[in-house]
Structure formats: structure tokens, C-alpha cells
Amino acid sequence: MSSFSSLQLCPELQYTLESLGYVEPTRIQSLAIPHALDGKDLLAEAQTGSGKTAAFALPLIEQLSRSPLASGERPVRGLILTPTRELAIQVADNTLAYGRELGIRVVSIYGGVRYEDQIRRLKRGADILVATPGRLIEMLLHQTVMLDKLETLVLDEADRMLDLGFIEDIRKVISFMPDKRQTLLFSATLGGSIATLAKELLHNPVRVSATPSNTTVSSIKQRAYYIDNKDKSDILCYLVDGCHWSQTLVFTRTKKRTDEVAAYLQREGISAASLHGDRTQRERNAALQAFVQGDVRVLVATDVAARGLDIESLPQVINYDLPNQPEAYVHRIGRTGRAGKSGLAISFVAPDERRFLADICSLIGKEIPLMGVPTIEKGKLVDGPLLSQIWTKKPSGSGAENQRSDGQSRKPTRQKKAGNPKQTPVSKRSGSAAGSKATSPDDKAKAEGNNAGRRSIFQR
Ligand code: AMP
Secondary structure (H helix, E strand, C coil): CCCHHHHCCCHHHHHHHHHCCCCCCCHHHHHHHHHHHCCCCEEEECCCCCCHHHHHHHHHHHHHHHCCCCCCCCCCCEEEECCCHHHHHHHHHHHHHHCHHHCCCEEEECCCCCHHHHHHHHHCCCCEEEECHHHHHHHHHCCCCCCCCCCEEEECCHHHHHHCCCHHHHHHHHCCCCCCCEEEEEECCCCHHHHHHHHHHCCCCEEEECCCCCCCCCCEEEEEEECCHHHHHHHHHHHHHHCCCCCEEEECCCHHHHHHHHHHHHHCCCCEEEECCCCCHHHHHHHHHHHHCCCCCEEEECHHHCCCCCCCCCCEEEECCCCCCHHHHHHHHCCCCHHHCCEEEEEEECHHHHHHHHHHHHHHCCCCCEECCCEEECCEEECCCECHHHHHCCCCCCCCCCECCCCCECCCCCCCCCCCCCCCCHHHHHCCCCCCCCCCCCCHHHHHCCHHHHHHHHHC
16 A cells, blocks of 8 residues: 555645545555546546545645646636535535645535525635536536636546436536546446446546445445334334444435434434435535534435445444345445444345345345344344345245244334333334335435425425
């Protein structure tokens, strides 16, 4: 592994990295930074949590500082496109931190917040713009932002942008920038439509890969428990409460379910907030901030939160519902075990979700053994019995597999808080069990929070 000093970054950047506690570059940083500094186009495969933001932001900042413009000029010279608002905010914060000793101005623009405030910030000048495509196009069409002096374009989480249907928006944004530029494309996967996009946008790119695609980080302990839908909420409370977890990120498949699970936890005396694309940007920021600051113990989210969330040392992630797209699993559990720290990823697998687990295992090339309902002993999680034999059985849908080999039920009991309303399983109350037809997580417009997105919510 190289050191930052061998990467030919200026003393100000070296100093900043040292003060941030970065001792040595991560693998993607070692691989990508030298080529990016050489001015090459880059096709980089990197997982979330691998340090990819610094892999593109450091060379971008370094290049800007090497070729300062005449005083008074402050055009946008670097553009980082991200799929979601959360990621835009996080990437902008990190880039600002990396460039602070060099006085680099970073402005983020994304939907869901006041247009005028962003214009005001833009008017003061931006060296690097971090943007989601929809809001950026709006501004380009109104000529409130110009990209004619752009030197470097970064596409962050390009695979997610394609998933969200941003391809035409990307093309439109590119039509506003010079042909002669450097383009850095970062993606968790490089196959399929990403390869096509790369052909269209990149010129003789250098391809680097920090990990084989869709592998999960070995520092994350992965557990899958076979839990009937109607028992999921009880078991979630049991685990959070019994293991004294103070910061747990829970993923559900639909927005409605996200609110229901958060409400259930609250009724059970466990502080929780929900995060999904139907909440306003202000609500989303508040929920995230409360979770990061430790004001709420559980954040229940749809996949909109699966990318771009960087919470220092998040200890565990729970897939309350398994995602029906196996790639989403990799991104969800990538919220824990970041930057080499250990993490725990638990999946609740209902009878009708077993096929999703099989898809995930084949994608990541690793078997995640399916076990019975876990118990807690002395505040520690104890796995249920191995249930691998159920793979050969037809799904019963009865949850009868959640039995110990001695025949006793493993369903845990939890002391209910005095005054709590009678507990009713979420799936019964709402009728929106995990097995019901999955709605798409958060669509393109919701991810960005643009006006079209808001309209479609009201029209529904
Ligand atoms: P990212 O993949 O860019 O979201 O980064 C994941 C986390 O790793 C962030 O909290 C970064 O601050 C941190 N990080 C990035 N590069 C390094 C490094 N070289 N050493 C230590 N931490 C890092």
C-alpha cells in the first residue's frame, strides 16, 4: 500500500489528510489518484465505503490548485454528479473538508430545497459543483449556472444513476460542457449498461477496480434469520432492546412500511425516525441528523438511504425486508463495516423472501446460512439453529421452521412497556407485508426531490 506522500499531492492536502486521521490511502485511492492526476479518463469500480470520494476529490482539488485562474474569475471547473441528495450533501461536505487549506469553494445543488438559496451561493463562485442531475438541468436551462469552463466531470455511483433512469439527464448535462475535459466514472459495478455509458462518455479510459464487483467487505458479519412477516416487528424490538443497540439502521422495502416500523418502535419505547423519498428534504435531513447525533436509536429507511450515508462506525444494519434487487443488499450493508471497521448485517428472511436470499448469495459469491430466530444471552446475540435444510423444502409460509431442534418455539418474548397499546404485528395492521408486491424504492424524482417528483406524489 502506498503512502499519501508518494501520491504527489501538495503539502496543504497532505496536511489536511493527516489532520483528518487518514494514515494511508485506501486501495481505490492508490489505484485511481495517480491516473486522475495524469489527466486520464478513469473507469473505476469501487464499493461504497471504500474511500472513493477522496479518490476523485483529491486529484480534482490538486489539479485546480496547480492551475489557478486569474483573480476574479471563478467558473465551475469541477462537477461531481450524484444520484441522490443525501450523497450530494455528503460528497460536498467531504470535498469541502479536503480542499479547506486551499480555499476551494464547493457548492452543492439538489432538489427539494429552495432554488434561490442555491443560486445565491452559486453567485459567490464555485470551483467545484456537486449536483443531482434534475436540479442542475433546471439551472443550466435558466443559465443560473454555466459549465462552459468545466475541466473535470465526475460521475459518482453511476450504476445507481442508471438504475434511477438518469441516462437522458446525464446526456443533457454533458451537452452543456466542453468536449475537451477529463471524465472520471465511479461505479459499484462496471458491467452491462455502465460499460455502454463508459464507451459513450470516456476517452481511452484507464480501468481500475478496487474489489471484484458485488463482493461484500469481509469485516461485516452477515447473518440471516428466518422470521415470519408477522413476527418481524416484535423481533426487531427484542434485538434493539435486548442487545442495548444505540444506533441501528433498518431497511424496509416500501415507504409505507418504513413509517409503520418506525411508529411501532416508538410505541414500544424505542426512539426511531423514518427516512424515505416521500418525506420533505427538511424532514429527511432532520431524521438523519437525529440519528447521527444519537438522538434516535433506530433509523428506518428505504433504499434511498442505502447509498451515500456515511455514519462513523455504524455498528449494525438490519434488512427488515430483503431487497428484491440483490445489488441493493451490497449497498445497504455497506453502511456498516466502513473504512476497515467491523460491522454486523442482519437480514430478516420471511418464507416468501428466501428466493431473494438465494439471489444475494449468488451475486456476492458467498453463502449466508439461514438460521432460526436469534435469542439474546447476557446482552449478546445468539444465532438460532442452522436451517439450511429448508432450502430443500417447499416454502410452507407458516413460519413453522422457526422451531428449535428440541421442538420449542424460538420466538422471543419482550417485556412490554406499561401503557403501551396492545401490540399488533405490522403486517396485520397494514396489510403491507414484505411479501406483497414490492413498490420501487424511491424513484428518480424522489431521489432528487425535484418538482416533477413532488407533483407525482400528489397525483397518486
Ligand atoms: P467513502 O467511500 O468516500 O464514502 O468513504 C468512507 C469513509 O472512509 C469516510 O468516512 C471517509 O472519511 C473515510 N476515509 C476515506 N479515505 C480514508 C483513508 N485513506 N483513511 C481513513 N479513512 C478514510
